[in-house]
Each structure stands twice: as structure tokens, then as C-alpha cells.
Amino acid sequence: MDGGVNKLDEFVGPQARKQNPEHRVAVRCGDIKIGEGTFTVMAGPCAIESVDQAVETAKVVEEAGAKIFRASLFKPRTSPYSFQGIGPEGLPILQAVRTETKLLLETEVLSLKHLELLHDHVDMLRVGARGMRNYELLKEVGQTQKPLILKRGMSATLKDFLLAAEYVLVNGNEKVILCERGIRTFETYTRNTLDILAVPALKELTHLPIIVDPSHSAGRRSLVGPASKAGLAAGADGLLVEVHPNPDGALSDGDQALDLSAFLTLMDELRSLAAVMGKVV
């Protein structure tokens, strides 16, 4: 508990173990870095729906100061009858965002097929909460050199989470960014329970950058702002936040998306707070 090497050995794999407590290692992606005193905001809609929706959102996201665009073509949905994502038809939309902005692109992969399809079109991959225990997929991502956002599973302990990261690291991909997105508990007012102390806890245990997903944890847009600020105050290296030009018309998860105006306001608030925390948004 108080950090003897043997106990860390039990808790965290050798690859994820904090290499140097004084110097935080950053994950580089294109010309930006995640970690090392930056607070990186990644934003965009839950799902890509159309070229207009994507480009409109991306422009505001860029104007607000975010660096990375959340661009999901495939959605793992609890019900097979829910919208499953735009799929391969979304590839030209990604290209349109690249043309219209300088944002880097981040997307979710649910299977090896998706990985093969999307690898060359995006800058960063994501394995979501439902995929965190899909170790076969993590092994495949481990054989690429794409930065990966690995989200914590709904019922994953910090130990489980770090060992899932280890599947990527030990296969050769060192660019893993951990994402706390809430765990499942008995509380139902929020969609998940944001385990805010996972942020400083993981900082004690590993050198990997940690970001927070305020949208999936809160499940309500009124709580996304407080969740984001709490993440920054707790020491996170960034956010993955859902933004939509018309949340009430979104094809998925509209309840938790910020509209463009609310996102601009949030970014201003985060800049003020980051200054006190010694970080740059």
C-alpha cells in the first residue's frame, strides 16, 4: 500500500509500473503530447452521424482549443436495436474533418476488423469500457504503434485496469493513455460513478497518462462541467468529452453531450483552473 516494490509487483505489471516518479512520461501523438504538464482536451460527438454534424462540431472544438477530435464510426450498444454507428461510410467524413481543421482524429475499435479498417485513417485509437477485457483485441493493438486510449471497464479494479494496459505494453506499443470513465455501482442518478480518486491513485502506480471522460460517468450534461473540473483538480492529464451541435437530436447519448456554446464556456473555465494547477490546456 505504501509502495514497497514487492507490493507494486503484485499490483501493477512491470511495463505499466511507474518508471520515474519525478518525471512524468508523455505519450506523443502527432505534434502534441499527452501528459507532462499539459491538459489535453479531446472532444466530439458520441457518434459521427453526417458530414455536416462532424465538421460543424470539429470547427467549434478546434476554436475552443481542443486538440483531438473524437470520431467514432462504430458504437458498441447495449441493445442490437440501437444505432450501431455509421460504419465504413464514415471514412470520407473523417477526411472532411481533416480538410477543414487541424485536429487529430481519435476513434474506437471493437474488433480486429475495425482496427484494420481504421488504422491508417486516424491518429489515435480507443478501446472502450466494454472492450477493456477483450484481451485478444488489446494484443492486436499492442502490435501497432498508434497511441491508444484505454478506458476502464465498468467493473474493473485499478489492478484489472493496469493489467489490461499491460497487454498492450508488453506487445510493444508503449503509447497507452488510461481513461477513467466511471464504474458501475448501486447509484442510479448518474450513469456511472466517476471514481475521481482513480486519477491520483493511478498517478502513484504508473507513469502512463490519465484522462477523464466526464460524459459517460455523469450521463447528464448538467454534471459534465463539474466532472471535468474535478478531473483537472485531481491531477488528470486531459479529458475526453462529448460535444454535439444539437444534443437533443443526437442518435446516441444526447443526454450527456454538451452543446457547442456550453463547451466553449467549459474550456474557458478549464483554462483558469489549469493555470492554478500549473498546467496548460
Add this chain to the structure above:
Amino acid sequence: MDGGVNKLDEFVGPQARKQNPEHRVAVRCGDIKIGEGTFTVMAGPCAIESVDQAVETAKVVEEAGAKIFRASLFKPRTSPYSFQGIGPEGLPILQAVRTETKLLLETEVLSLKHLELLHDHVDMLRVGARGMRNYELLKEVGQTQKPLILKRGMSATLKDFLLAAEYVLVNGNEKVILCERGIRTFETYTRNTLDILAVPALKELTHLPIIVDPSHSAGRRSLVGPASKAGLAAGADGLLVEVHPNPDGALSDGDQALDLSAFLTLMDELRSLAAVMGKVV
């Protein structure tokens, strides 16, 4: 809550919805059926380790009256440094079990690759707790006609569980058997918390057969017997239970495996109890 059609519509997908409350539909596998008054015991080691281990166990399992042999070649392990299963080298071992016994074979698939490799060598597939939210895999299994044991995810509500089954059913494979294997809670004495009331609850909601995995829920062999009997008494259609000729030497999960003698005793106890419950083991 008390079963109006509309409420069921919200809770359970149209495919999984109980078709006929009076007549339980069985899933047929080879010459046996799961459901409809039978109590089907599926048993075997956590992982196939060698031809001797597999054949010795299978013979006892058959002698004891089990009908299906648990034969896992691939293991999803929390740590990448743990034994990951014997892999494709285990295929001849499956053949040896077929030669030496009349047991049907059941195995876990973690990816499309595994599904393609194993499909023609086994009688029944399994998607484990870690795979329950791997909807891309469930879609693929839905396109086969192999009976599938779908285990409940660690943090899956009954609604999540039934909607995961729906991914298989709606893709054309009607042979889904649900398996309660414990959920993750704050209690640590057991490996998971066996949600025994999931059995009668699912019986209210769906026509699909329900079995119990006493081994992964208990995590300790001393509790496997009571868990098995409780499952039968609560109305389950069968068990998936871990048996090993030398549990203390097992390559995985030995703490929760019964030895061959304990399994024979358990089967006798189950036969007595099943008679009172109006079922045949």
C-alpha cells in the same frame, strides 16, 4: 414489474422474450437437450493442459453422469503473464476425448479467429463473462448454428444480459443458454457474488435455458457444492462446473476446482435433490 407486455418490451428484446410460459423450450445439442425438465451437468477442467489430464477428467465426468465436457483451449486472463491456454495444440486432445468418451465438447471463443478455428471441432460454444459485451463476436456467433453458453458479465444487469443474448438471437442463432456466474460486488470472501435470484428472475423473463457456474462464483472449492445445490433448488437447468484430477496443481483456477472424488459425491447429491425438484440429472 409484474409482467405487463409493455414493460417486458422495455426490459427484454423480442427474441429473448418468454414465448410460452407453460412450456419451456429446450436447446438441443447433439442427442441431448438443455431445459424442459432436465438438469444438465457440464464439467471439466478450467483449461485443457495435456491429453492425460483431459482424458482422465473426461472419463470420470462421464462416469459421474455429466453429458458435456468443458474443454477450453483459450483462456482470457486478467494478466498477460498468466497461462493463456494451450491454444491450437489442444485440438488433438479434443479428438482424444471424443475417442475415449461419448461426451459432447464445449469450449470458449474469445475472437473471430477462435471461432473459425474451433467451430468444427466442438459441439457447443461459450462466450465468457469478459466477452459478454463483445457484441462483434456475438454477431459472428449469431451467424452459426452452434449452441452457445453466454455467461453474464461481471457488471451486467439482467437487462444487459438479455440484450447481449439478443445480439445472437436476432442474427439467427436461437440456441442460446444463459449462464449465471456471479457478479462483482464489494464482498471479497467469494470470488464473485452468485446472484442466485437471477435464475428465477430470468425464468420469468425469457424462454431461454439458464445454467449456473458454481465454480467462478464461489472461487473456493468448499462452496461449490452448496452453490450447485442452490442453483438446482432455484430452478436452474444445469451447471457448468470445474473439475480437475489434481486441483492444487492446476495451471489456472485450481482453488475453485473439485477433485474427481468430490465431483462424484456432488453428482449423487444432485440426483437426490433433482428428484424432489421434478428434474432428471
Add this chain to the structure above:
Amino acid sequence: MDGGVNKLDEFVGPQARKQNPEHRVAVRCGDIKIGEGTFTVMAGPCAIESVDQAVETAKVVEEAGAKIFRASLFKPRTSPYSFQGIGPEGLPILQAVRTETKLLLETEVLSLKHLELLHDHVDMLRVGARGMRNYELLKEVGQTQKPLILKRGMSATLKDFLLAAEYVLVNGNEKVILCERGIRTFETYTRNTLDILAVPALKELTHLPIIVDPSHSAGRRSLVGPASKAGLAAGADGLLVEVHPNPDGALSDGDQALDLSAFLTLMDELRSLAAVMGKVV
């Protein structure tokens, strides 16, 4: 874990520790015993509402073979606006039940005031799930010689539960009966998650009798029967079950109460099952 003395020392207090694994100690209450091969059914309404309701229920409960009448005058309710129990006005009703039946009486105490008021009018006390961590109350009950049903708190580990029992035992009252009544988890189909493996787990750890409350765990009357049978099959020493002559008109918890006819049927089923388990209802 496998029962070394030192590990038990950490887990379970010296008073609750299993004294003799071969010989189960019973708690005696009047002329009956709980434990040692008996399966004791305690039944009655969630709350005493009127003399007619109480006496009608008690007569059926007695006819069905139960030995102890659940007779709650005070109810701890989540909302202050819900029915809080009939209170001291119920004392003559308890007397009426004594006159009309030979049942022993069991009741809940929420405070020292209740304990003082009720002590001489009942045969057995109960501290409910909400009171399990009210250690000041447990100390007071420990200074009486009344048998006590101690229910597990909603978020209590087995260790917490056994240490709460220790507060009673170490103060001099050895007549503690543990009651598993479900824990709070993310699942909402049932009111609580019945932790059925707590029954054999506690049997490993302590000599105290263990009963199951199928009503509060299930929260739906359709699941009370399976919960009761699972409890018996898992090794419990008895049940605490809610029965009401008109569940839909009950002032509290009607959804989970059996009507009189359903209770008679359940008792018949339990007798058949108990015979196989080597127990007498």
C-alpha cells in the same frame, strides 16, 4: 482462507469463531432450537397493522408449521412520510397472538427505548439491516439474554457482519442468529442481491446459526419461493419470511409478501426438500 487459526483470527472475532466444526451449536428459544438439523421457519407480516390482520396471519402460519411469528411494531423506513409501524399500540395485539396460538414472538428493535419497551413482551429480538452498524444498540442487546436475529447490513462484508455479531457476543449474550437478507448491488430487478454463498461461507467461519430472509432480498413475491428453496439447499438453518392475508393492501412491503395460500404451498415444498437435505422443518 483455508481456515488457519491466524487467518480466522483476522476475519472473525474470538466469540463468533467456529467452536467445533463437527457439532453445530443451536440457539434455543423457548422450547425450540435454531440450528442442529432443524430448519426453522419464522413468518408473519412486514408490520403489525391490526389485531385481525395479526391473528389471521398467525393462525395460518402456525397451521403451516412455522414456529415463530414475525411481529414488528416499529419499522425503519427510508422516508419519514412512510408508515413507521403501529408502535406501542401494538402491544395488546402481541398478547392476542399469544392467546390464539402457541407461536413464539419475534420483533425488531431500533433503539434502546424500543428494547426496554418490548423486551418482556417477545421471545426473540431482531436488529435489522439498517441497525447492523448501530453498535451502541448491539451493546445493549448484548446485555440481555434474549435470542437475537442480526440481519446483515446492505453493504456489510461477511467480516463486518461477524464483527457486528461480536458486539453482542462479547457483551454476554451468546444467542445470536445471523440472517442473510441480500446486499445492495447494481442489479435493480430484485430489491437486493441475495448473497446465497454467504450461507455456506458463514458456516465455515462461525458456529452461529444462519437463516435467510427471502422477502427482502427478492422484493417480489414471485421470487420468494425459489429464494427460500435455495436457502435451504445452501445449508441455511431457517427462514424469516413475510406473509400477509392481503398483500396488495399491506401498509408496507406488500410486493414481497406471500399470501396465506402461497405460504402453505411453500411450506409443503420445503418439507420435501428438507428431507433430502437431512433436515426437519
Add this chain to the structure above:
Amino acid sequence: MDGGVNKLDEFVGPQARKQNPEHRVAVRCGDIKIGEGTFTVMAGPCAIESVDQAVETAKVVEEAGAKIFRASLFKPRTSPYSFQGIGPEGLPILQAVRTETKLLLETEVLSLKHLELLHDHVDMLRVGARGMRNYELLKEVGQTQKPLILKRGMSATLKDFLLAAEYVLVNGNEKVILCERGIRTFETYTRNTLDILAVPALKELTHLPIIVDPSHSAGRRSLVGPASKAGLAAGADGLLVEVHPNPDGALSDGDQALDLSAFLTLMDELRSLAAVMGKVV
């Protein structure tokens, strides 16, 4: 969910319901107020151990800018063999703290006896997580006019929590301060899971002030600072934090106590952050 009156009616009692969303009502205690733009830090040891320990801590707490001294004479401990608090012998120690500092005094009550004993010696009462469901005690506190810190139970939903507050409010005491202190989940790295989004969620639902207990949620002193800052950033009105002159020698909960130097540093950090949040520590 989006705040219609009827839905709030279901979720939160009429007394706790947010009276005026624009104007936060403060709870006054002596010459200070909790809420309305202040961030009130309450600090002190887990338990009062001696006059020296108490006075030394209180002086540093006051110097650092805290306004209220945490002064517990009675401790609800999981085990009856753990230190149960100094008890009535601590009353002169409270007097010594009053003589040596201008701090207000806050203390926990576990029963009516404690309430009667302590009422005239302290400025603020506390009912802890274990007492949140002790409604008989809450009714008694409701008949006083002492400000009350009501801590959330380990397994209490926000609805349960607000309805527990309602027991105090409806009995006539309007001075209730809610305290988020973590809930019990499957994660074991922290003692409890700090549900940080409970802070803004409760702000949506009620006019009552909300504070955070970073010590009991974290369970490790290394995480107390991040937990405190996250609480402030999420909108809390204050903190209840454990401070001890010699944490490693504390009679209870030393692992989670800050030493005096760490507390001074934390207070400086909180002042900087509060300025950005528009609050005064």
C-alpha cells in the same frame, strides 16, 4: 431527470427540496456560515486522544485557517476490540480547546445518550455513515437546533441520503449539512469510492450545503489532497478532514490523517483554487 417538479417530488422530500436555485441558503453555526460562497474547512483528529494531542492539533488547524474543530469522543468501530473513543473523559479536553483557540467544536453522536451528554458542549453535531439509517437518532437530532453534519451511508443512494436528511428537517431542525464521504464499491485501493458527482447532483436537488470528507473516502493520506481539491472544483461548500500531529501513532485511522505540515500546505493550495472558483476559504 431534468428537474420537473413531479420528478423531484419523488426523489427528494419537500423539506430538502431546493427552495431557490439562484440563492444558496447557508447554515449558520456561531458566527460562521456554511454555504453561500464560503468554503469551510473543518479539521481535527479522527478521535480525541489526549489534551495535548487535541490542543496541539487545534492550534495548527486554527492557524491554517480552518474554522471548526473535529472533536470526536465516541467512535463507531467495525470491531468491538478496536479503540471506541475516549468517551465522557474527553469533555474537559473540549473545554481546553475552547480556552486555547476560537474554533467551533463539532462531534459525532451515536445514540440518544451521546446526544444528551454532548449537546451543550459542542457547536455542531455529526451523524456518521453508520448512523445515517438510524432514523430514531435522526428524529432526536431533529428536535434540537444544533447544526448537523449528516454523512452519506456506505450504500445510500442520493435518494436515501436526502430522505434521511428529511427525518431531521421535518422534525424541526433546518440546519443540515450533507457530507459525501465515499460509497462502498468493489474497488479496494481506496477505502471507499468518493462519489464526486454527488456534489453537483445534490446541488441540483436540494438547497442544503454539501461538504466532502476526503479522508474516509481516500483511506490513504497521499490521496487526501487530490480528493480535497476535486471536492472544491466540483462545487462543495467545505471539507471535513482528518489531521493528526503524529499520524503513524494515531489510535484510529492514522493511514488517512494528514500531519500538521501537510495540512498547512493543503490549505494554501485550496485558497488558490477557491479564488478561481469564486469562493473564500
